[in-house]
Amino acid sequence: MSPVIPYTVRPMEARDVPAVAAIERLSFPAPWPISTFWYELTANGTGFYFVLLRPTERPGGGRWKRWLTGMLGLPEETPVIGYVGFRLLNDAEAHITTLAVHPDWRGRGLGELLLLTALESALARDPVRRVSLEARASNEIAQRLYRKYGFRFRRVMPGYYRDGEDAWLMDVEVRETAYRERLAELRRKLEARLSAGRPT
Ligand SMILES: CC(C)(COP(=O)(O)OP(=O)(O)OC[C@H]1O[C@@H](n2cnc3c(N)ncnc32)[C@H](O)[C@@H]1OP(=O)(O)O)[C@@H](O)C(=O)NCCC(=O)NCCS
Numbered sequence: 120m121s122p123v124i125p126y127t128v129r130p131m132e133a134r135d136v137p138a139v140a141a142i143e144r145l146s147f148p149a150p151w152p153i154s155t156f157w158y159e160l161t162a163n164g165t166g167f168y169f170v171l172l173r174p175t176e177r178p179g180g181g182r183w184k185r186w187l188t189g190m191l192g193l194p195e196e197t198p199v200i201g202y203v204g205f206r207l208l209n210d211a212e213a214h215i216t217t218l219a220v221h222p223d224w225r226g227r228g229l230g231e232l233l234l235l236t237a238l239e240s241a242l243a244r245d246p247v248r249r250v251s252l253e254a255r256a257s258n259e260i261a262q263r264l265y266r267k268y269g270f271r272f273r274r275v276m277p278g279y280y281r282d283g284e285d286a287w288l289m290d291v292e293v294r295e296t297a298y299r300e301r302l303a304e305l306r307r308k309l310e311a312r313l314s315a316g317r318p319t
Contacts, residue, residue, distance in 0.1 A: 124313040125175070126229065128236050131168035131202060133160060138197035139170065146219035149281040159204060159216070168204035169236050171220070171229055200224045203233035205241055205250070213241035215252035218261075228312050230264055235306055238268065242293050242302075251290035253279060265289050268305065269298060 159166040201220035270289040279286035
C-alpha cells in the first residue's frame with residue numbers, strides 16, 4: 120500500500136501568488152517580480168505551476184489559533200511553503216523555470232517532492248522527451264538535487280544572471296523506460312521518508 124504523505128501539491132492559483140512571491144524573495148538574489156508569476160499563470164498558456172502546502176492540521180486542530188488570528192484582525196497564515204514551475208518550449212522539451220522551498224522547510228525532502236511533481240507532470244505531456252533547467256554555478260545544493268534526478272551538466276551560460284553569475288544548463292532525457300522506473304523508485308523512497316515524518 121502506498122504511504123500517505125502529509126503534504127499536498129496542487130496547481131498554483133492566482134490567490135497563491137503573494138505567498139509564492141514572498142518565498143521567491145527569500146530564496147533568490149534576483150527574484151521574479153510578482154507580475155511575472157501573474158503572467159505565467161494567466162497569459163502564458165505553456166506554463167505549468169504547482170504549490171506545496173504545509174501538512175494539514177488534524178480536524179479541530181489550530182481552531183484556537185484561527186480564532187485568535189480573527190479576533191486580532193491578523194492576516195491568515197498562508198499554507199504555501201514551496202513551488203515549482205515549468206514551461207513547454209516545444210513538443211519535445213519542458214524547461215523548469217523556478218523551484219523553491221521556504222527556508223524554514225528545507226532539508227526534509229520537499230524540494231525533491233516539487234521537482235518530482237514537475238518531472239512527472241512534464242512526462243505526462245506525451246511528446247516531451249527532455250527536461251532542462253538552469254542553475255547558478257554556485258548553487259551546489261540545487262545541482263546535487265538535480266543530479267539525483269538524472270540531470271547532467273550540458274554547458275555554461277556565461278553571465279546569465281542579472282548580477283553577472285554564470286548559469287549551468289542541465290538536462291535529462293525522460294522518455295526511456297529506465298528513467299520512468301528510476302522516477303517511480305525515487306517517489307517510493309521519498310514517500311516513505313515523508314510519511315515517516317508525519318506528525319501523529
Ligand atoms: C534547492 C532547494 C529547492 C532544495 O529544497 P530542499 O527541500 O531543501 O531539498 P531536499 O530536502 O528535498 O533535498 C533533496 C536533495 O537536494 C540536495 N540537498 C538538499 N539540501 C542540501 C544541503 N544542505 N547540502 C547538500 N545537498 C543538499 C541533496 O541531493 C538532497 O538529496 P538527499 O536528501 O538524498 O541528500 C532549496 O534549497 C531552495 O529552495 N533553495 C533556494 C532556491 C533555489 O536555489 N532553487 C533552485 C534554483 S536552480
